[in-house]
Amino acid sequence: MILTPAAAPFRTQLRVRYADTDAAGVVYYANYLTYFEVARVDLLRFLGLPINDVQERGVVLPVIEARCTYRRPARLDDLLEVFVFPAELANARFSFTYEVRRGDEVLATGMTRHAVVDIASGRPMALPDWLRKLFELVPPAEHRA
Numbered sequence: 819m820i821l822t823p824a825a826a827p828f829r830t831q832l833r834v835r836y837a838d839t840d841a842a843g844v845v846y847y848a849n850y851l852t853y854f855e856v857a858r859v860d861l862l863r864f865l866g867l868p869i870n871d872v873q874e875r876g877v878v879l880p881v882i883e884a885r886c887t888y889r890r891p892a893r894l895d896d897l898l899e900v901f902v903f904p905a906e907l908a909n910a911r912f913s914f915t916y917e918v919r920r921g922d923e924v925l926a927t928g929m930t931r932h933a934v935v936d937i938a939s940g941r942p943m944a945l946p947d948w949l950r951k952l953f954e955l956v957p958p959a960e961h962r963a
Contacts, residue, residue: 827901827917830860834896845892850926851884854916857902858930865952877946879932882911886928896920904953910934910942912953 832853840846859869872879892898901917913931917924936943 827903828857828861828864829899829901830857831897831899832856834892834894834898836894839894843894845896847886847888850886850888850918850928851930853898853900853918854884854886854902854914854928854930857900857916858914861902862952865955867949867952872949873937875946875948876937877943877949878935878937880935881930882933883913883931884928885930886926888926890920890923890925892918892920892925898925905929906931907945907950907953909944912945 834845838845838849862869862872897920899919901919903915904912905915906913911931911933913929916926916928916930918926918928934943934945934949935941
């Protein structure tokens with residue numbers, strides 16, 4: 819199942835901290851992956867399933883692939899919006915795409931692909947129905963964390 823990014827994305831905000839920047843005062847490239855994680859975790863919480871609840875159900879969702887394309891630099895104290903779009907739901911994996919924006923300006927885009935893994939065995943498992951149903955509820959773009 820492919821969900822289109824035209825469907826209403828989830829949006830969260832964050833402010834660039836000093837610790838996020840490099841010696842040039844620009845957000846260090848690897849921190850965008852952290853921003854993606856913040857958006858994913860906020861999305862789950864917004865949908866009523868905090869990440870610790872997922873783990874309590876015996877499931878972990880490790881990242882198995884990540885990509886980021888950098889377009890413009892973010893800087894200290896910038897207020898950023900991170901949009902996350904559920905992109906793919908397969909049998910034992912799923913993916914998200916992301917946009918990091920400062921106002922109307924797109925600073926970075928990316929994607930993460932996740933496996934669904936049983937905590938007890940450490941083996942891949944089918945996407946549980948309760949998780950599939952949550953991801954099919956794409957929240958409105960107006961949400962702000």
